[in-house]
Amino acid sequence: MSRYALSLTSSPAPQTPQTNSPKPTPEALQNALLHTFKSPFELKQIHAQIIKTNTPLSVLQLSHVASVCALTPTFPYATKIIQLSGKHETDIWNSCLKDFAESDSPYDAVRLFSQLCTYGVCLNDYTFSFILKACTKLSDGLGGRIIHGFVEKLGFQSNLFLQNSLVHLYVVSGEFDNARQLFDKMPDRDVVTWNIMIKHLVQRGNVDEAYGLFGKMPERNVRSWTSMIMGFVRGGRPEQAIDLFAKMEEAKVCPNEVTVVAVLAACADLCALDLGKKIHDYSNRSGFKRNVRICNTLLDMYIKCGCVEAARGVFEEMEQRTVVSWSAMIQGLAINGKGEEALTLFSKMIESQIKPNEVTFTGLLHACSHMGMVNEGREYFASMSRDYGIVPQIEHYGCMVDLLSRAGLLKEACEFIKNMRIKPNGVVWGALLGGCRVHKNIELAEEAIKHLLELDPLNDGYYIVLSNIYAEAKRWEEAANVRKLMRENGVKKTPGSSSITIEGVVHEFVAGDETHPQTDEIKERWDKLLEEMRVRGYVPNTSVVLLDIEESEKVKFLFRHSEKLAVVFGLINTANGTAIRIVKNLRVCEDCHAALKLISEIVDREIVVRDRNRFHCFKNGVCSCKDFW
DNA sequence: ATAGGGTTAG
Structure with a gap:
């Protein structure tokens, strides 16, 4: 006292x-x-002051008193003072409840709510909305059910705000059946109700069902469209995201910051630079330039379109950069053949006092592995836990094995795997297998495949690589055995597929596909290119064709690789001089790599191929990967 | 005074 x-x-x-x-x-x-009033024990002085001056406290002052006393034994005394003030008691406690619910310790709201109940304070609909907000923050479904009971008992069950809050709470705390039940029996739903359901169907990966609801909604606002667009992006369906965005524009709904993020993410996935640039423009016109998340997504979009310089432009113009901005830029430089710059940028990041996170190190290790910088990679790996307290994740181990294996340090890579502190996964052993192919080590490849067949027996990629390794060593019988094993295990080779987006339309080419309406035109153009390529010394590299067929047949197969089809299609359908951007689902084959280098020179165009792992920017006959991949 | 989207790796 x-x-x-x-x-x-x-x-x-x-x-x-x-x-x-x-x-x-x-x-x-x-x-x-009140300025100094921080303890409930001073209540008496406050009270005395009120009596002495005969002036009741204002609402603001009462709320202050309430929040100090809310969770203490002086609660009833505070209640008395509030009652004496003549102000509406419930309002005062509600505002206090709201503050608690929005604070960092929403559980205080739960405790206050229980005080309100204990002392019989009158509750209203606002009280419930705030306590539900707190429960939502806590993902407290049980609390939600209890509050739900109160709501019904006190006759607020037909309040739409509360129904929506309850649906949201159930969905956030994973009680989807309860959410659905409540949703189904709601006599009236508004756009918020539908948006909540769509958002959470999407989060459970149920994009089709979400789209079903989207179609049934009586009215849609910008959040409805945005959630659905985001849903398609997260569900790996960026084409549909962009289609829906076009429909949103038709419906004359104005995109907001979040829409911009969602559409940019779709552009990034599709390498749809034209649309991405338009959205960038729109974002600037709308005054979104200072929004860090938008800038980060923009940066990422340019990176994923292979436009490192545009990404750098965004990065440099940013008023504020978070660890996400730096990490995205580092990763971008790493997979675009600018490993040294990635490392320099990291030093600048540290100078700027930005603390790196696990993603930053993934980018750094990628930079090292794509450039063959073994010692630097080892040092970063050691540094991440030593200097920054970041525990290496499976991705980091994967990068390290990749780094060592590519550099030919296969034994060391193998030892590294065996000493890992977490269980190696398919990616880790797969990295070793990949190195074994480059450095022609059959013995370790067999060791790797033994683990891979256990860990990930349905992944066709590993069988293909092993079969390749045997084939390149001219051990045909073993190569055939691998393919037989593949059949026995019911594993099918994923067909190569490449896509190109022209004016917002995605054109996809699957290896060997001859059904495209422009097939003849593509062939014709290819034959012309081939003549010029031969003059420049191109020899088809049939070793990448694993089929047991005639050499001349193999050459035909080579010409049907999806990246070649997509590139030639792009040459035909875009203006001279414009860059061609391709996304491939697998890695670029060696023959295509050699061919695309020459084509970039012959047609004097930049050709960007984003494959599973990295970028290849072909320009003037060379590739940004410097043939190290 | 009350309810509903967003960023980097994989």
Whole structure:
């Protein structure tokens, strides 16, 4: 008690009168008192002041008193003071409840709610909306069910706000059946109700069902469209995301910041640079330039379109950069053949006092592995836990094995796997297998495949690589055995597929596909290119064709690779001089790599191929990967 | 005074 009294008298009270200044108003005196009021034990003084000056506390002052006393035994005393003030008691406690619900410790709201119940304070619909907000923050479904009971008992069950809050709470706390049940029996739903359901169907990966609801909604607002677009992006269906965005524009709904993020993500996935640039323009026109998340997504879009310089432009113009901005830029440089710059950028990041996270290190390790910088990679790997306290994840181990294996340090890579502190996965052993192919080590490849067949027996890629390794060593019988094993295990080779987006339309080419309406035109153009390529020394590399067929047949197969089809299609259907951007589902084959280098020179165009792992920017006969991949 | 989207790797 005395401690608080002391603090009251000794603390500076700005409104305390000076000797000659006019007498302070009672309200100023109360404010002065409240200014230092931090403990419920001072309530008596407050109360005395009220009586002495005969001035009731304002709503703001009462709320302050309420929040100090809310979770203490002085609660009933505070209630009394609020009642004496003549102000509406429920309002005061509600505002306090709201503050707690929005604070970092929403559980305080739950405790206050229980006080309100214990002392019989009158509750209204606002009370419930705030306590539900707190429960939502806590993902407290059980609490939700209890509150739901209260809501019904007190007759608020037909309040749409509360119904929506309850549906949201159930869905957030994973009680989807309860959410659905409530949703189904709601007599009236508004756009918020539908949006909640769509959002959470999407989060459960149920994009089709979400789209079903989207179709049934009586009205849609910008959030409905955005959630659905985002749903398609997250569900790996960026074409549909972009289609829907076009429909949104037709419906004359104005995109907001979140829409911009969603559509940019779709552009990034599709390498749809034209649309991406349009959205960039729109974003600037709409004044979204200072939004860090938008900038990060823009940066990522340019990176994923292979436009490192445009990405750098966005990065440099940013007013604020978060760890996400730096990590995205580092990763971007890494997979675009600019590993050294990635490492330099990391030093700048550290100078800027930005703390790296696990993603930053993934980018750094990628930079090292794509450039063959073994010692640097080892050092970063050691540094991440030593200097930054980041525990390496499976991705980091994967990068390290990739780094060592590509550099030919296969034994060390193998040892590294065996000493890992977590269980290696398919990616880790797969990295070793990949290195074994480059460095022609059959023995370790067999060791790797043993693990891979256990870990990931349905992944066709590993069989293909092993079969390749045997074939390149001219051990045909073993190569055939691998393919036989593949058949026995019911594993099918994923067909190569490449896509190109022209004016917002995605054109997809699957290896060997001859059904495209422009097939003849593509062939014709290819034959012309081939003549010029041969003049420049191109020899078809049939070793990448694993089929047991005639050499001349193999050559035909080579010409049907999806990336070649997509590139030639792009040459035909875009203006001279424009860059061609292709996305491939697998890695680029060696023959295509050699061919595309020459084509970039012959037609004097930039050709960007984003494959499973990285970018290949072909320009003037060379590739940004410097043939190290 | 009350309800519903967003960023980097894989």
